Amino acid sequence: MSTFDIPEIVKQLRQVRDQWREKQNRTDTEYREFPSRDAIARAVESFKGVLFPLRLGPPELRHATEDFYVGHTLDSALQTLLAQARIELHYRQRGSAVGVQEVDAQATNAVHQFAHSLPQLRQLLDTDVLAAFQGDPAARSVDEVVLSYPGVLALIHHRIAHTLYRLELPLLARIVSELAHSQTGIDIHPGAQIASGCFIDHGTGVVIGETAQIGSNVRIYQAVTLGAKRFPKDEQGHLQKGWARHPIVQDDVVIYAGATILGRVTIGQGAVIGGNVWITDDVPSGTHVSQARLQKDADATGSSTVSEARVAA
Template identity: 90%
Template sequence: MSSFDIPEIVRQLRVVRDQWREKQNRTDTEFREFPSRDAVTGAVEALKGVLFPLRLGPPELRHASEDFYVGHTLDAALHVLQAQARIELHYRQRGGAVSESDIDAQALNAIHAFAHSLPQLRQLLDTDVLAAFQGDPAARSVDEVVLSYPGVLALIHHRLAHTLYRLQLPLLARIVSELAHSQTGIDIHPGAQIGPGCFIDHGTGVVIGETAQIGSNVRIYQAVTLGAKRFPKDAQGHLQKGWARHPIVQDDVVIYAGATILGRVTIGRGAVIGGNVWITDDVPAGANVTQARLQRDTDAAPSVAVQAPADEARATA
């Protein structure tokens, strides 16, 4: 016999749940309301093996059976995702006039498109892996990069999540991205657009917001924030959602550790952003932004110096 008053605790928890559901107008509990985080986790782990079978697949896998493993694993993972997509679509359209057959068709079409995106997604990830290998003198092989670099793991998750996000499955996408966040400390919203050849070095504390746009061959170091500067509210006092509020980072930019870039600003092609700077204005292409000096007042942010690219400096001399 339990030494705890289990029946009474269970009763009280049921009362609290019922109160919440009533306030949220969620009284229809015939179907599962939300996707399963565990199911999505299993599907993502399987898909990582599908994308990189001999490196992220099972230890007993050999080249001769690679295609069989990829086909079998992919089929199982896609069926799991289809079931979870159906749950998300049912949740979002509850109370509407959409039929169960329509929801089934929407889920099938979305995961069908997701499946056919995987070869291109693998090619995109190969550019990220090469960027990490070529950009880090400590990397001994591309295999080491795939197996152990947190920035690569975060980008694998992000590219899967971004595909789901574009297919109108934002809840599944967010679960996929948050799995990487919890493992790596790298927080990339699935809506962020990231071009090929991205290298997130070290990575801990990196935050990339929903509407950020990152070009090709961009290098980002730890503790970098690409965030929003302000959060306007509507007439009812609720935060407005969906508007472009995060930075645009053009091709070949390097952003060093601790830099904070806020708002819908543009970091021009080839710019170098030094460590621990605070940026809320556009940076021209080829510029070099560094801290000009340190403030003695600890409440004040350090000022920054923007060194114009050579061509621009000559033109204004």
């Protein structure tokens, strides 16, 4: 007899799973129901090597074999991605009248579009790499930035995840983004729209919500939150989903460490948001917002507002 009474524990766990599946109306268990996090992680590592072969590819790789490596690795990674895309789409279509062949065709089309987006994705990432190199006086080379900066790693994952998100593979996209989150402490929802030349410096604790929009050449420091201000519910008391609830950050904005910006507010072009401030109103273009100024306004009026923030000369 087992010391730990394994058969009885297995039986009870089966009963709990069956109860859950019955409540969730999940009775068809013939196929794997969910994508594999491990398979997606392997595919993402391969895509990173495809995008930056000599820096994020295998150590033995040389220029002479670069194209062979990219082609072979890309084919394998896309096949893995296709298998996981099929699983996600079958999962989402369970109980519907959509046939297996139609779902497979949708998966194939999505992965085909993803594959052809990779050259443009690499060009976009190059702008992020240059932004990090040019924006950090401690950076000695663009290679150092690619190899070691957590903000760049998070953006590589985000660019991949956002592409999958736009191709209506949100579960795969979320897994890709959470892989970076676990490695860097930078939490970017795959739905967030981030234009070229983004630099996330240091990065730990950065949170960027699903409907956030970030313009070109924006610099964000650690512990910045671009979040939602409120969470309205429907008549059944469930959180409403899909509505625009996160900030819009226009071009050339700098957001320093610890700043919290909540709601569908707009941070105007060229604004500078100081450290540890709390923003819930629009900030005009060119405005400098600092904690000291906000505290002075709060002491005088009983409430703080960015409308009275100091404007740059």
